[in-house]
Amino acid sequence: ILNVEQSPQSLHVQEGDSTNFTCSFPSSNFYALHWYRWETAKSPEALFVMTLNGDEKKKGRISATLNTKEGYSYLYIKGSQPEDSATYLCAFIRRDDKIIFGKGTRLHILP
Amino acid sequence: EAQVTQNPRYLITVTGKKLTVTCSQNMNHEYMSWYRQDPGLGLRQIYYSMNVEVTDKGDVPEGYKVSRKEKRNFPLILESPSPNQTSLYFCASSLSAGGRYNEQFFGPGTRLTVL
Numbered sequence: 001i002l003n004v005e006q007s008p009q010s011l012h013v014q015e016g017d018s019t020n021f022t023c024s025f026p027s028s029n030f031y032a033l034h035w036y037r038w039e040t041a042k043s044p045e046a047l048f049v050m051t052l053n054g055d056e057k058k059k060g061r062i063s064a065t066l067n068t069k070e071g072y073s074y075l076y077i078k079g080s081q082p083e084d085s086a087t088y089l090c091a092f093i094r095r096d097d098k099i100i101f102g103k104g105t106r107l108h109i110l111p
Numbered sequence: 112e113a114q115v116t117q118n119p120r121y122l123i124t125v126t127g128k129k130l131t132v133t134c135s136q137n138m139n140h141e142y143m144s145w146y147r148q149d150p151g152l153g154l155r156q157i158y159y160s161m162n163v164e165v166t167d168k169g170d171v172p173e174g175y176k177v178s179r180k181e182k183r184n185f186p187l188i189l190e191s192p193s194p195n196q197t198s199l200y201f202c203a204s205s206l207s208a209g210g211r212y213n214e215q216f217f218g219p220g221t222r223l224t225v226l
Contacts, residue, residue, distance in 0.1 A: 032211045043201065044154075046214030089154065091215075097161060097208055098169060099144065099215075103153035 004092045006102035013080045014110050020076040021105040023090030027071035032093040035064055035075055038104065039086045047075075047088075077107075085109045113138045115218035117202050123224045124192055132187045132221050134202030142205045143185040144169070144215065145177065147198040154201065160185055161208040192225040199223075 005024045013019045025033065032051045036044040048057040053068040061078045077084055087104040094100065115136045124130055136143065144159040146169075156169030160179040174196055176188040185204075189196060199222050203215040 034214055036214075043217035043219055044215075045217070049212060049214050051211060091154075093211065097142075097159065097167070099156050099159070100170070101146075101154040101156075103151070 004090060004100045004102040006088075006090060006105050008105060009103070010106045010108070012108045012110055013077075015080055015082060017080055018076065018078045019080060019107070020074050021088065021107075023073045023075070023092075023102055025071050025073070025090070025092040025100075025102075027069060029094045029096075030068050030071075030092070031095045031097075033066055033073050034091040034093065035073070036089040036091065037086050038089055044089055075105075080107075080109045082109050082111065113216070115202055115204055115216050117200075117218040117221050119221060120219060121222045123226065125226050126193055127191050130189050130192060130223075132189075132200060132202075132223070134185045134187065134218060135183050136185075136204040136216070137183065138204065138206070138216065139182065140204035140206050140216070141182070142208045142213075142215075143179065144203045145175070145185070145187050146201045146203065147171065147196075148201060148220075149198050157187070157200075192223075194225050197223060197225050 035047040038044040048064045050066040055066040063076045066073045087106045089104045090102045092100045145157040146154040155171045158177040160166045202218040205215045206213040
């Protein structure tokens with residue numbers, strides 16, 4: 001993988017259901033991976049900073065895992081709520097300090 | 112309040128008219144970066160700065176200049192704007208270089224239209 005890819009591009013989830021999505025990145029030249037939450041008409045806000053293979057981070061109902069050897073990270077949302085509707089971005093930080101964002105997963109929570 | 116500010120928030124200009132978008136942070140952050148957001152393309156890094164007087168090109172630096180004379184400010188300069196620079200621009204900062212341990216804080220964005 002040469003780019004940072006996120007899937008799916010868009011997701012509709014019923015309120016109360018759990019969901020997850022993926023960020024794939026180059027396994028070489030890895031320095032860190034960030035997850036951001038971006039609500040419409042606002043600025044991206046950080047969720048997690050992940051650096052070590054096997055890292056697991058959790059914030060409330062949202063958690064993330066990291067596999068640097070195979071080049072992927074999963075973001076999980078448990079018991080989706082309307083306020084979870086947003087675009088979720090992952091950012092791959094390279095060893096030369098450049099930052100490459102994925103195109104995001106747009107999450108819609110259905111009432 | 113800890114924040115990243117950008118000015119102006121909205122700008123409509125014409126091709127070739129030099130402009131500067133300012134970015135300032137009050138958190139004593141070392142790392143600052145500019146991004147542009149275009150539909151279907153995601154956030155792309157234009158330039159970044161590890162510290163005062165240290166700047167580097169990101170993925171899409173053509174047509175832009177930056178400077179970092181003071182730690183808090185990181186202006187983005189478009190010497191001769193063209194319509195393909197119409198975009199939503201974000202400035203961001205983080206405590207340390209590269210984001211190994213620290214997340215980025217984003218400004219509110221600048222919507223630029225070049226006619």
